[in-house]
Amino acid sequence: MPRITREDKARNRQNIIDAAGRMFRAQGIDAVGIADLMKEAGLTHGGFYNHFASKDELAAEACGASFEASLGVLDQAVEEGPGPTGTPLQRVVNGYLSAAHRDAPDGGCPSASLVIDAGRHSDTVQGAYAVGVEGYLTGFASELARDHDEELTPQEARERAVLLLSRLVGAMTLARAVRHTEPELSDEILRTCRAHAFD
Template identity: 35%
Template sequence: MGHSQQDKRKTHERIVEIASKRLREKGLEGVGVADLMKEAGLTVGGFYKHFASRDELVAEAMQSAFGSWTEKVRSEGRAPTDITLEEYAASYLSREHRDDTAGGCPFAALTADIARGGERCRSLATDQMQTNLRNMQARTNTTDEAEGRRKAIIASCLMTGALGLARISNDETLASEILDTVKAFVDEFSTK
């Protein structure tokens, strides 16, 4: 790969990374191309050297956001499948995750936006939900497939909803109570 092609790839990745964070912070419609390119240190005209449209960038940024947790775990030298349900819940329902909208779960940050979004984003989200549910099912304590799927759906919905509600609350006590209560409930799935 030539130097300019490698630079272009790195620039493309940087734009996607910035967009992934800003979309989680501000919503799918809350981020403009001009602002993203300025943050990346580039001109708006340079945008079209990397993307055919804003929708293409949004789709790539969503894909990046969906893969960010897996990349983080792997960068720590671990396999995502090695993370227990208790450990996953503790991390997901932590105050650090609650406060890190830009780097956190895109489902908790963007559920309503994705529901109103285009078909491509909804398809990416659906595929990721299926993956998340399979991974969550493997973390439950049951060998019964239907029961494992049920627990995976309940745990995923509870955790995503709890994180979103804890982010909404301007009452720290209530926000902590939400996170702690759901974590304790989800932990029961690995002991019963």
């Protein structure tokens, strides 16, 4: 039997992290078993512990990787600058509070899809989630300070960033919670919060 190369091992590990990120966001951390996770990653159940000491360790890494990808959207918007559809932050908010994001939790931002899981899991998972939240707050505060004609102190920009992120996560959590039984209500939540996100 051929030996696995270092590159193969790294690729397999990344496949597990990617599969975990999708499955944890869509189903919740506790609902995903290791056997199903490894099958989704295209690997055998027994190989899990060659890569991770525990499911908790994987959850923290998957959370971190998911936030990194999501924060990349903000970075890209900032790099593109203002455009016909608004400032970078307006475009991010509109994308976040969209039906497409609501309907695809497995690929969306973990801030809403993992908010309950992070609160129920270990300090390791909470720590990874907190790092992601801080990334959003830092990015939002920077953009809010840039977008406002009036001078914002760093504290004021930070407070507005906290309010904005809380509105986004709350709105998305509520919109997802009712989307199957009350789709019009779900749409109303998203529409209203998009219109008043910066109030």
